[in-house]
Amino acid sequence: MNAIPTPAxxxxxxxxxxxxxxxxxxxxxxxxxxDKINAVLVARNETLLREVAEELKRDYGISTVIAALDLSRPDTPEKLYQIVLDQGLTIDYLINNAGIGFFGPFADSDPTANAGMINLNVAALVQLTRLFVPGMIKQGRGRILNVASLTAYQPGGPGAAVYYASKSFVLAFNRGLAVELKGSGVTTTALCPGAMKTAFETKGGFSRTRLYRFLASDPRTNAEAGYRAMKKGQTAAVPGWISKILAFGGEMPPRRFALWVNKMLLTP
Structure with missing residues (x-):
């Protein structure tokens, strides 16, 4: 664990x-x-975090704090919150972006990996939101962006059952929280991008599926869409017209048809 501040x-x-x-x-x-907003940068890889922090300082002149932490560990959100408190920072924007997924039959999956995925995709997101949202409410302003997925609109994902379920949780959690926060000056937005060209697809084994071979999008475009939606206080954002169609179709009956489509898309 490391917290390394740059000059104020x-x-x-x-x-x-x-x-x-x-x-x-x-x-x-x-x-x-x-937008000249300082950043607390969180990830497991300290070397990469240092490189990002140096780039942001050099190119944009902002201040950063890096925290090399593994959010799949249950005690990490509290450690991160304490780092923020120790630095005397007020968080105006919380971006719950970290996540992971694995492709393959559930019966053959690694139970430890499944638990880590649920901890990261669900538990850490909820815990960080719970830790920081009271301060936002108290100051009467704040923006939360919870990265869900296009899969959140689907009835399930054969071959990625736990991952799809975890992202459905994020969307449902965000919807309920958004209603609770109305009138507080704090908003929460669920970003629901489709498949993307990132290390996620390779590490999780998704790169060999039809979904990622034919429908993968650009991380920058999705981030920009989520950033705009968050600043506007929108409850959800689904970037791209193909993703919007798939999201609409996933929620339409009969949902067993969407399950069949997902099984086809998640076939190597």
């Missing part, structure tokens, strides 16, 4: 971004930096 920047606003070392998290960090 006069801009008082801070964003906390999980999964900030690559993919959409890296893109989010640059979007905030362009």
């Amino acid at each position: 920047n006069p801009t008082p606003r801070w964003a906390l971004i999980t999964g900030a070392s690559s993919g959409m998290g890296y893109e989010f960090s640059k979007l905030f930096a362009q």
